[in-house]
Amino acid sequence: MLIWTHTRTVFLLLFCSAWATTALLAQLDGSELNGTQILRPTAEDSSELRLQRLEKLREKDTIIENKVVLELSQTRFRTLARHWWGMPTETDRKVMAKGRYSRYEKPLGADEMYEQEPAVYVQSTQINSKQNLVVWGWHPAWAGDKFHNYNFGLLTHAAFYAYKLNPFTGGYEDFEAIDQFKNGDFVKTAHKDSCKAMLTLSCHRGERSEIFFTSAKVVQRNLIDSLISVLNYAGGDGVEINFEELPIEYKNDFQDFVRELSFALREENPNFTIAMSLPLRDPEKVYDLGFLQNWVDVFIVSAYNFHLRPTGVSKVPLTPLLKPEAKWKRSYMSYSENISLDSVLRTSSAIKSLDLLHTDSYKKQLLDTLNMYILRAGITNLEYNTYDLGTVLGIIRATQDLRDNPYLRRALKATACRAELAKYYAARNPINMFLFEPEQDTIQIHEFDLFSGLEGIISESDSLEESLEETIDRYVQEIGAKHSTSLVLGLPYHGAVWALEGDKGVSFEGYMAYSEIRNLARANRLKVRYDKMHNSMIGVLVDTLGNPLKEIYFDNSTSLGLKMDLALEKKMGGVAVWALSYDHGYTELWRTLEEKFAAREIWNTKLERIERYKVAKSNKIHYTIALSRPEKLIQNLKQ
Numbered sequence: 001m002l003i004w005t006h007t008r009t010v011f012l013l014l015f016c017s018a019w020a021t022t023a024l025l026a027q028l029d030g031s032e033l034n035g036t037q038i039l040r041p042t043a044e045d046s047s048e049l050r051l052q053r054l055e056k057l058r059e060k061d062t063i064i065e066n067k068v069v070l071e072l073s074q075t076r077f078r079t080l081a082r083h084w085w086g087m088p089t090e091t092d093r094k095v096m097a098k099g100r101y102s103r104y105e106k107p108l109g110a111d112e113m114y115e116q117e118p119a120v121y122v123q124s125t126q127i128n129s130k131q132n133l134v135v136w137g138w139h140p141a142w143a144g145d146k147f148h149n150y151n152f153g154l155l156t157h158a159a160f161y162a163y164k165l166n167p168f169t170g171g172y173e174d175f176e177a178i179d180q181f182k183n184g185d186f187v188k189t190a191h192k193d194s195c196k197a198m199l200t201l202s203c204h205r206g207e208r209s210e211i212f213f214t215s216a217k218v219v220q221r222n223l224i225d226s227l228i229s230v231l232n233y234a235g236g237d238g239v240e241i242n243f244e245e246l247p248i249e250y251k252n253d254f255q256d257f258v259r260e261l262s263f264a265l266r267e268e269n270p271n272f273t274i275a276m277s278l279p280l281r282d283p284e285k286v287y288d289l290g291f292l293q294n295w296v297d298v299f300i301v302s303a304y305n306f307h308l309r310p311t312g313v314s315k316v317p318l319t320p321l322l323k324p325e326a327k328w329k330r331s332y333m334s335y336s337e338n339i340s341l342d343s344v345l346r347t348s349s350a351i352k353s354l355d356l357l358h359t360d361s362y363k364k365q366l367l368d369t370l371n372m373y374i375l376r377a378g379i380t381n382l383e384y385n386t387y388d389l390g391t392v393l394g395i396i397r398a399t400q401d402l403r404d405n406p407y408l409r410r411a412l413k414a415t416a417c418r419a420e421l422a423k424y425y426a427a428r429n430p431i432n433m434f435l436f437e438p439e440q441d442t443i444q445i446h447e448f449d450l451f452s453g454l455e456g457i458i459s460e461s462d463s464l465e466e467s468l469e470e471t472i473d474r475y476v477q478e479i480g481a482k483h484s485t486s487l488v489l490g491l492p493y494h495g496a497v498w499a500l501e502g503d504k505g506v507s508f509e510g511y512m513a514y515s516e517i518r519n520l521a522r523a524n525r526l527k528v529r530y531d532k533m534h535n536s537m538i539g540v541l542v543d544t545l546g547n548p549l550k551e552i553y554f555d556n557s558t559s560l561g562l563k564m565d566l567a568l569e570k571k572m573g574g575v576a577v578w579a580l581s582y583d584h585g586y587t588e589l590w591r592t593l594e595e596k597f598a599a600r601e602i603w604n605t606k607l608e609r610i611e612r613y614k615v616a617k618s619n620k621i622h623y624t625i626a627l628s629r630p631e632k633l634i635q636n637l638k639q
Contacts, residue, residue, distance in 0.1 A: 121590035134574030141177030170222030238273030342412035495554025
């Protein structure tokens with residue numbers, strides 16, 4: 001048996017050797033080369049014919065080789081270009097697409113956010129319906145009926161983000177969203193407060209625009225007819241055109257489409273409003289404002305994409321408002337709101353003032369109760385007199401057992417007060433002047449959970465610094481100073497979330513709504529810093545042991561208010577916010593809108609008096625913003 005096994009092995013080796021020798025000889029005499037079967041020269045074939053065949057094979061092999069070399073060269077060039085010039089890789093492109101388009105989807109933690117109780121803000125002032133200002137807000141279709149909690153009295157336009165374009169047909173892709181707009185209460189609810197109900201037409205990604213503009217003209221006609229039909233059925237007031245990554249090759253097609261859409265809408269209803277979203281950067285001038293302003297009423301500058309740079313998604317503020325002098329100044333952070341006495345005593349901030357919002361009898365009863373708990377704790381007054389309120393609150397604040405007493409906390413929580421709290425921070429790069437003390441910045445924080453979680457001030461610059469002010473100036477210059485009121489500044493109600501990965505760096509995770517960020521701060525899971533250089537907030541999400549997990553770049557009512565001020569100082573037409581439902585359960589952002597647009601005071605040079613920000617179209621050009629500095633106001637008076 002063993003002899004038979006060895007014999008079979010020898011035969012197999014001889015067979016393989018013979019097969020390999022035959023294949024080698026075939027390649028040597030040209031019968032098979034580079035996978036191509038060549039007829040073996042017969043005796044009748046001349047040596048000249050055989051040489052011609054071999055030459056053709058060599059030519060074919062050279063062409064293949066050149067293709068391989070070219071492909072390798074291109075690959076090496078792309079690699080070097082990405083390394084030296086920052087061209088995005090495929091992974092970078094995916095992250096950029098996520099950063100660009102995931103903000104149109106549900107934010108992180110949206111389901112939990114909408115489970116909490118809503119909060120409806122009731123303002124004390126109204127926006128004049130005749131004023132030539134725009135306060136715009138988007139309502140995403142997936143937010144459902146959360147618009148019932150909106151204060152439409154503080155808005156001039158509310159856009160229902162629903163019409164996602166089908167580029168092959170001109171119809172819409174989300175039938176449920178369009179049905180909500182047509183048959184829901186959104187339009188009626190907005191109209192009750194004299195707010196225009198708009199419909200957003202969206203077409204994102206360059207390939208979708210290419211399909212739309214290379215299709216037959218009937219597709220564009222179908223889209224226009226569909227928009228008119230939906231608006232008439234729902235009673236809407238106009239369309240917002242939201243095309244992103246529009247290729248330069250289709251600039252003229254896009255302009256022709258906007259003109260045709262404007263003609264058709266105005267012919268159907270001359271009161272229809274036409275708005276358009278503009279990209280943060282437009283180096284190729286795809287959006288020709290000189291032409292488009294003849295057909296569009298409102299241009300919304302998407303100023304919440306500064307983290308989306310040409311080279312990828314960067315861990316920077318979404319809407320930076322640069323203040324280079326911030327690093328030289330001290331910071332005075334203050335909080336002055338109505339709050340419970342328990343919250344005041346549990347914060348580490350300095351208490352500048354405190355006023356109980358109760359009757360004198362309640363105050364006396366509270367003082368007696370607090371003195372009783374202090375005596376029970378073994379803290380005695382040697383003079384046998386009851387402590388005054390200031391001393392009592394100081395003792396409770398300094399004694400942890402008293403602070404944590406559940407019965408005492410119940411009384412403190414039931415006591416409302418008006419408190420002014422403060423935190424002081426030194427300048428990061430102080431300049432020691434001989435003649436005077438360095439100036440300080442006073443920053444008012446309206447959210448108590450963000451103020452109490454505030455751990456410091458930062459003022460660091462970026463090598464690729466961009467500023468909101470430069471972006472506004474660029475668009476104002478392009479459209480012309482006389483038409484700057486056609487521009488509206490788009491601001492974010494969301495933050496960008498970055499996962500911290502230790503030595504591996506960071507990775508972009510998506511977006512989180514303002515409401516969910518506030519929930520994390522309220523649960524003491526967010527350590528907050530204020531970025532004075534960019535006027536933005538940075539929150540560090542920690543686990544139960546205090547280890548950092550994520551970083552969140554976002555705006556609060558303070559930073560958003562400064563950017564709204566800038567829009568008005570630049571004589572823009574107003575602001576727009578994405579998205580209204582992102583502050584579900586909180587009212588600070590609504591109050592900011594009221595302070596900046598409904599209750600703001602201006603100096604009217606035509607009437608020569610200070611009045612509320614109710615500017616009619618007839619005297620729109622006759623006003624200047626009254627600043628807080630009196631010398632500026634005096635200068636305006638002299639003019």
